[in-house]
Amino acid sequence: MSDIDHRHPKAxxxxxxxxxxxxxxxxxxxxxxxxxxxxxxxxxxxxxxPTGDTAPPTTGDGDGDKPPWRRRAWAVIDERLGLxxxxxxxxxxxxxxxxxLGGVTASVLLVLIATGIVLAQFYxxxxxxxxxxxxxxxxxxxxxxTLRGVHYWGAQAMYVLAVLHLLRVFVTGSYKRPREANWLxxxxxxxxxxxxxxxxxxxxxxxxxxxxxxxxLEIGEFLGGAGxxxxxxxxxxxxxxxxxxVAHIVIIPGLILALLAAHMLLIxxxxxxxxPSLATATGDDxxxxxxxxxxxxxxxxxxxLRRVGALGLIVIGVLGVLAVLYPPGIGPSPVEGIExxxxxxxxxxxxxxxxxxxxxxxxxxxxxxFALLAAVPFIDRNPARSWRKRPVAMxxxxxxxxxxxxxxxxxxxxxxxSHLG
Ligand code: HEM
Numbered sequence: 038m039s040d041i042d043h044r045h046p047k048a049x050x051x052x053x054x055x056x057x058x059x060x061x062x063x064x065x066x067x068x069x070x071x072x073x074x075x076x077x078x079x080x081x082x083x084x085x086x087p088t089g090d091t092a093p094p095t096t097g098d099g100d101g102d103k104p105p106w107r108r109r110a111w112a113v114i115d116e117r118l119g120l121x122x123x124x125x126x127x128x129x130x131x132x133x134x135x136x137x138l139g140g141v142t143a144s145v146l147l148v149l150i151a152t153g154i155v156l157a158q159f160y161x162x163x164x165x166x167x168x169x170x171x172x173x174x175x176x177x178x179x180x181x182x183t184l185r186g187v188h189y190w191g192a193q194a195m196y197v198l199a200v201l202h203l204l205r206v207f208v209t210g211s212y213k214r215p216r217e218a219n220w221l222x223x224x225x226x227x228x229x230x231x232x233x234x235x236x237x238x239x240x241x242x243x244x245x246x247x248x249x250x251x252x253x254l255e256i257g258e259f260l261g262g263a264g265x266x267x268x269x270x271x272x273x274x275x276x277x278x279x280x281x282x283v284a285h286i287v288i289i290p291g292l293i294l295a296l297l298a299a300h301m302l303l304i305x306x307x308x309x310x311x312x313p314s315l316a317t318a319t320g321d322d323x324x325x326x327x328x329x330x331x332x333x334x335x336x337x338x339x340x341x342l343r344r345v346g347a348l349g350l351i352v353i354g355v356l357g358v359l360a361v362l363y364p365p366g367i368g369p370s371p372v373e374g375i376e377x378x379x380x381x382x383x384x385x386x387x388x389x390x391x392x393x394x395x396x397x398x399x400x401x402x403x404x405x406x407f408a409l410l411a412a413v414p415f416i417d418r419n420p421a422r423s424w425r426k427r428p429v430a431m432x433x434x435x436x437x438x439x440x441x442x443x444x445x446x447x448x449x450x451x452x453x454x455s456h457l458g
């Protein structure tokens with residue numbers, strides 16, 4: 038049976054669009070020199086990822102309509118910076134919102150870095166001054182409350198977007214060969230995002246921070262030598278709060294950026310994974326990658342970047358509104374020896390587990406979740422990518438999600454007194 042026989046009607050429609058698209062590209066090439074979004078048909082027909090390395094230099098977007106001076110200026114810049122290499126082809130489905138979630142997460146990361154840099158000019162990480170300096174940012178620094186609000190809501194958004202992105206990757210089976218390593222890099226980034234939320238919570242140095250730090254110390258103690266970094270004993274000269282600050286502003290963002298660079302390089306290397314919904318209803322999924330690669334229209338990556346940028350701007354607008362309408366609060370300086378707050382909501386499922394099994398269970402539960410996440414590409418031997426053909430994986434995902442949501446709700450409706458009692 039030929040590839041065509043295997044194709045879903047959506048893929049066939051896509052192919053006819055692709056034909057039109059390619060014809061338009063070729064027409065433009067005749068009029069205007071080498072086309073900016075030239076696809077390498079031979080490469081794509083073999084199902085290999087588009088490399089874009091051979092993309093010809095171009096004069097920019099819609100070059101033909103631009104005045105000659107702009108085309109010349111672009112040529113001068115491009116010759117030196119090679120920006121036209123960014124115009125390598127990506128399949129159209131990469132522009133769906135679900136497939137753009139990783140890009141939007143990256144946009145929010147930029148917002149967090151930008152607002153974090155400004156906040157760092159006014160924040161004082163010493164235990165005596167930390168709480169007061171945050172209050173100062175809120176009341177005395179121009180736009181300080183809004184900036185802090187955007188940083189706070191940006192952190193929530195980054196966590197939610199990274200989890201939604203993970204769910205998309207899981208549901209579309211995009212972690213399967215050859216993308217296992219990129220899944221692992223993603224798992225590492227998720228752990229770092231959670232670490233950033235945790236260390237950020239400690240920085241404001243109110244009661245919630247202090248109790249979070251208490252958990253940090255107990256976990257460090259339980260881990261023994263391995264927990265030394267988390268304990269106050271590591272350094273006699275630098276308070277733990279200051280070390281957590283260094284982790285929050287240097288170590289964690291630095292590691293996230295390094296992993297993100299590797300994530301991007303691998304996405305470029307493998308190409309974006311195929312959309313299983315464009316696949317045949319009956320055929321075997323191993324053939325899908327090739328079938329979809331040849332059938333689906335493509336666009337230059339720069340168009341995808343523009344769309345992700347637009348989505349990112351919408352998210353930033355929402356963060357601004359949230360920052361003004363619901364600015365994050367701050368409590369008074371902490372009191373030792375009491376427990377009267379709940380942690381940030383993303384830790385609530387762990388709070389329920391701690392309630393039932395004690396503080397050490399927090400480590401076991403988090404370790405089990407991350408071990409399971411890391412193992413996903415290696416234990417799932419089913420070659421299918423469509424969720425409909427992966428009942429075991431989908432059931433497992435459902436069980437984990439329902440458990441985490443129910444545990445989160447239990448903490449949401451319970452009082453702190455029951456946590457202590
Ligand atoms: C924490 C910040 C993260 C950022 C900024 C990020 C960014 C991205 C971007 C821009 C893409 C391109 C496709 C898309 O946008 O959907 C992508 C793909 C991918 N990501 Fe992430 N990601 C993050 C976290 C994760 C996590 C938590 C996982 C899984 C555990 C993951 C696994 C993957 C995989 C396997 C791909 C390739 C998927 C494909 O080709 O369809 N990423 N990521």
